[in-house]
Amino acid sequence: MPLIPEEPQIHESVPGPRAVPAAGRTAPTPRPVPGPRPAPMRSAPGAPRGPVPAPPRRAAREAAVDAPAATPQIQLIPASPEGALDAADEAVDLLLDSGRAPGEVLVLTTGDPHPWAAHELSFGEASYWAQHDAGDDVFYAAADADRALARPVVVVVVNGGTDAAVARSLPSAMARAGALLIVCGDPQRVNALLAAGV
Template sequence: MPLIPEEPQIHESVPGPRAVPAAGRPAMTPRPVPGPRPAPARSGDPGPRSGPVPGPRPPRPAAGAPAATAQVQLIPAPAEGALGAADEAVDLLLDAGRAPGEVLVLTTGDPHPWAAHELSFGEASYWAQHDAGDDVFYAAADAERAASRPVVVVAVNGGSDAEVARALPAAMARAGALLIVCGDPKRVNALLSAGV
């Protein structure tokens, strides 16, 4: 039968999966072809989110070595937006590879909604989650029982200047590698330079 010019001629040598195997041969399963891999993100590259992107984790000090001072990062936010900024910072940290158990979120004003919800089940259950250390934990900045973690995020969402001035050095002492403070830059800088 002659070919019509509109019909393309298909040769048997054209590679690709076959719908029906040839007689005497098993059907071949198509295999994925490796393609280009995305380039790794470099510091300074703009990402899809706004805000600071946490840097790489510093190496852990050897046993007996003096602990280094945590890096301090300020995220400008009004008091009423500090919780939202803290939540976004936590998301960025987790997206950057931080384990949830490495992050502690402290509030200087009203408690974080997660903390308020968990406390409704009782103090014992709430602190058991803290002690397990396998998830982000939310507490009041003056909660003495909150243990140190590699990253501490402070939401300056209220509280007097005296309360915030006490909370910031305490948060710095709890932060192993990184302290992120979300709040009004003028207020935070004045209190940081005064006491931290």
């Protein structure tokens, strides 16, 4: 009876491959197993072993309140007081066509109200402001409407009003604009008021 050589034993402490592939064949690369990632382990001496608890999550709104307010970009669209509403409507159309959600846009008028606002106010202030609070569509209001809340884009229509009223409206509109403030009006008048008050 032929002698069978004793098989070598592989101990866990011995580094290296567990099996040798046959000549001409490569060993398959182990693939990661999908599933949750293990939590990092505590390494401080005396600390209990186990996963490190994740820091508490804060709501995005809380984080936004804590973050310093960034100054919005300002764009000026030249328009006469008579043509400012049309310029604002074109600006809103371009914003929506470029991917802005309707609820991200607030339009403020310094003179006569926008025709949409006048129409909606004919049904009563409660339903008008309910549309504002829903925040799912472009909202039109008077520039001095304190109840109109901040939105990412604010469009100011300088379609009338005294210089003092417009001068008060511009800083208020800038404070409401999260990313972009668009002013539709006479460039000389707007620039003079911006330089004086904003």
